[in-house]
Amino acid sequence: MPEIHPFFVFEVAQGIDLDQAERAIGSGSERQTFRHRGRATTFVRFRPAPLRVVQEGAPLPLGRWETQAAVDLVLYDFGAASVAYQINVEGGLEELQEASALLRQTDQLRAHARTQVETLIISLGKAVTKPRVAEFMEDYRIIGMRGGTGAESATDFCETYRGSIAQILRPDTAGLSYDEVVDATDLRISFGPSDVTIVDWDAAFVLDPEPEDVRAVLEFANVQLLEMRWLDLQLDAAIERSYHLLGRTIGWRAFLPSAPGDDLRQVAELQLESAVLLERVTNSLKVFGEEYLTRIYRLAARRFQLAELDASITRKLSTIESIYQKLSDRAGGIRMETLEWVVIILIALEVVLSLWRH
Numbered sequence: 001m002p003e004i005h006p007f008f009v010f011e012v013a014q015g016i017d018l019d020q021a022e023r024a025i026g027s028g029s030e031r032q033t034f035r036h037r038g039r040a041t042t043f044v045r046f047r048p049a050p051l052r053v054v055q056e057g058a059p060l061p062l063g064r065w066e067t068q069a070a071v072d073l074v075l076y077d078f079g080a081a082s083v084a085y086q087i088n089v090e091g092g093l094e095e096l097q098e099a100s101a102l103l104r105q106t107d108q109l110r111a112h113a114r115t116q117v118e119t120l121i122i123s124l125g126k127a128v129t130k131p132r133v134a135e136f137m138e139d140y141r142i143i144g145m146r147g148g149t150g151a152e153s154a155t156d157f158c159e160t161y162r163g164s165i166a167q168i169l170r171p172d173t174a175g176l177s178y179d180e181v182v183d184a185t186d187l188r189i190s191f192g193p194s195d196v197t198i199v200d201w202d203a204a205f206v207l208d209p210e211p212e213d214v215r216a217v218l219e220f221a222n223v224q225l226l227e228m229r230w231l232d233l234q235l236d237a238a239i240e241r242s243y244h245l246l247g248r249t250i251g252w253r254a255f256l257p258s259a260p261g262d263d264l265r266q267v268a269e270l271q272l273e274s275a276v277l278l279e280r281v282t283n284s285l286k287v288f289g290e291e292y293l294t295r296i297y298r299l300a301a302r303r304f305q306l307a308e309l310d311a312s313i314t315r316k317l318s319t320i321e322s323i324y325q326k327l328s329d330r331a332g333g334i335r336m337e338t339l340e341w342v343v344i345i346l347i348a349l350e351v352v353l354s355l356w357r358h
Contacts, residue, residue, distance in 0.1 A: 002096050005142040006103055007084035007219055008113040009226045011134040012121050014273075015079050018051045020127035029053045032074060032216060046220075051075045053120065060112060063102045065089060067109070073120055078280040079129075080223050081120070083113035084215075093164040096143055100203065101171035103141055110139060136233070138226040142215050143168055144206035153193040154207045158185070169200040187303050191292045199296075199303045217293050221300035227281040228309040231274060235316040238270040242323040267324045271317065278313055 022029055031049040053073045059066040068086040075081050089099050103109070114133065121131050151157035158165060166176055166184040176184070185205075188198045195208040199218070206214050301307065 002089045002091070002143070002145045004087045004089060004096070004099055004103065005084055005144075005215055006087070006109055007082050007140055007142075007222070008110055009080060009082045009138040009140075009219075009223050010114065010117050011079060011132070011136060011226060011230045012081045012117060013079040013128045013132060014130035016075050016077055016124070016129070017127045018048055018075060018077050021075060021124050022051055024124050024127055025051075025053055028055070048077055050077075050220075055116065055120075060085075060108065062087065062106065062108065063099070065099055065102075071116060073116060074219070075120075076223060078227065080227055081117050082219055082223055083116050084219065085109060085113075093161055093168065097164065097168045097171060100141060100143060100168050104171055110137075134230070136226075136230055138222050138229075139202070140218070140222045141203040142206055142211075142218060143203060144208065144211050146209050146211065147194065147207075149207065154196040155190055155193070157207065158188065158196050158198065158205075165198065165205050169198070169203045169205060187299055189292075189295055189299055197296055197299075199300050201303060204300075213293055214296055217296050218300055221297060221304060221306075224281055224301075224306060225304045225309075228278075228306060228313060231278060231281070232309060232313055232316070235274055235313060235320070238274065239316060239319055239323070242267050242270065242320055242327075267320065267327055271320045271324060274313075274317060274320070278310075278317070282310065 018031075022031075030052055032046065032052045033049060051074065053075065055071045055073060056069055057071060059069050065087050068088070070086075072084040073081060074084070087099065089095050114137075118133050121128055121133060149157040151160065162185050163176070163181050166181040169184045170176060170180065184200050185198050187200070188196055190196045195211075196206075197208065197214055198205040204218055208214055
């Protein structure tokens with residue numbers, strides 16, 4: 001039966017102690033790992049492994065369909081969380097297209113996912129550092145079939161129904177042009193004759209008898225996209241704030257010992273927090289070699305333009321470093337000028353006292 005797995009990714013905290021969170025949740029949680037397809041390798045692994053929590057609830061109606069009762073929440077140590085649903089769609093590609101279009105038009109699942117995340121974060125208590133469920137979020141749909149297409153191979157099926165699949169990935173009542181169809185379905189990968197994965201910007205089509213690991217990789221790529229976009233926005237605000245510190249006039253406060261140091265400390269904290277978050281996000285999933293899941297991740301990273309985001313973040317970190325250096329130079333100049341005035345005043349006092357004695 002065709003399935004749709006919509007999921008939503010949130011920035012929820014500065015960090016999460018996953019061990020402490022696992023103890024707080026107890027049963028119903030487990031660490032997420034990968035089963036490797038083909039050769040038994042260690043080319044793809046989390047560091048540390050995210051914590052997956054299954055929460056039971058009532059199915060949510062969506063048009064003539066409904067979600068499964070169980071909702072999957074995944075917590076990442078760098079402060080992100082995702083909420084995933086499953087919708088079984090009876091029928092074929094036309095029904096998938098209708099359901100996909102409906103998901104694009106409704107905010108029902110998005111609101112429910114935010115409530116689920118907020119409730120879970122509150123229940124974790126001290127396991128969460130600086131909790132904050134931000135308005136900024138990412139959503140994605142993984143649409144798939146486990147088999148039964150009737151074609152000789154998954155690739156043949158996707159070629160035959162390329163236009164329909166593109167319409168599922170990018171539902172548009174007016175239809176798609178040939179160029180749009182090609183762009184939507186161009187990034188694809190297969191491991192064997194029975195599977196194929198097509199990655200688009202906000203949806204993927206997965207034809208695979210065992211798609212769980214593929215979904216996990218695509219989910220993490222979206223988590224990484226959210227965190228990098230969030231960090232990019234934070235750096236924009238940090239640069240604006242740093243320029244404000246650099247351009248303001250200190251005035252008489254320059255003679256206070258703490259005045260230059262306060263500005264330096266603010267910029268240094270912004271720089272350190274941003275650099276640490278970038279390192280944790282980019283290194284939380286280790287991918288190397290040519291193993292299948294590694295190639296799926298790289299395909300998703302290419303579609304999501306993660307390399308461009310990384311380059312933008314690196315440039316902004318360099319800009320903050322430059323501002324920090326200028327503030328440091330200015331603070332050094334103020335200290336030297338203050339020291340010179342102290343020496344002049346002491347010499348003047350010595351002259352005045354000497355004249356007063358005689």
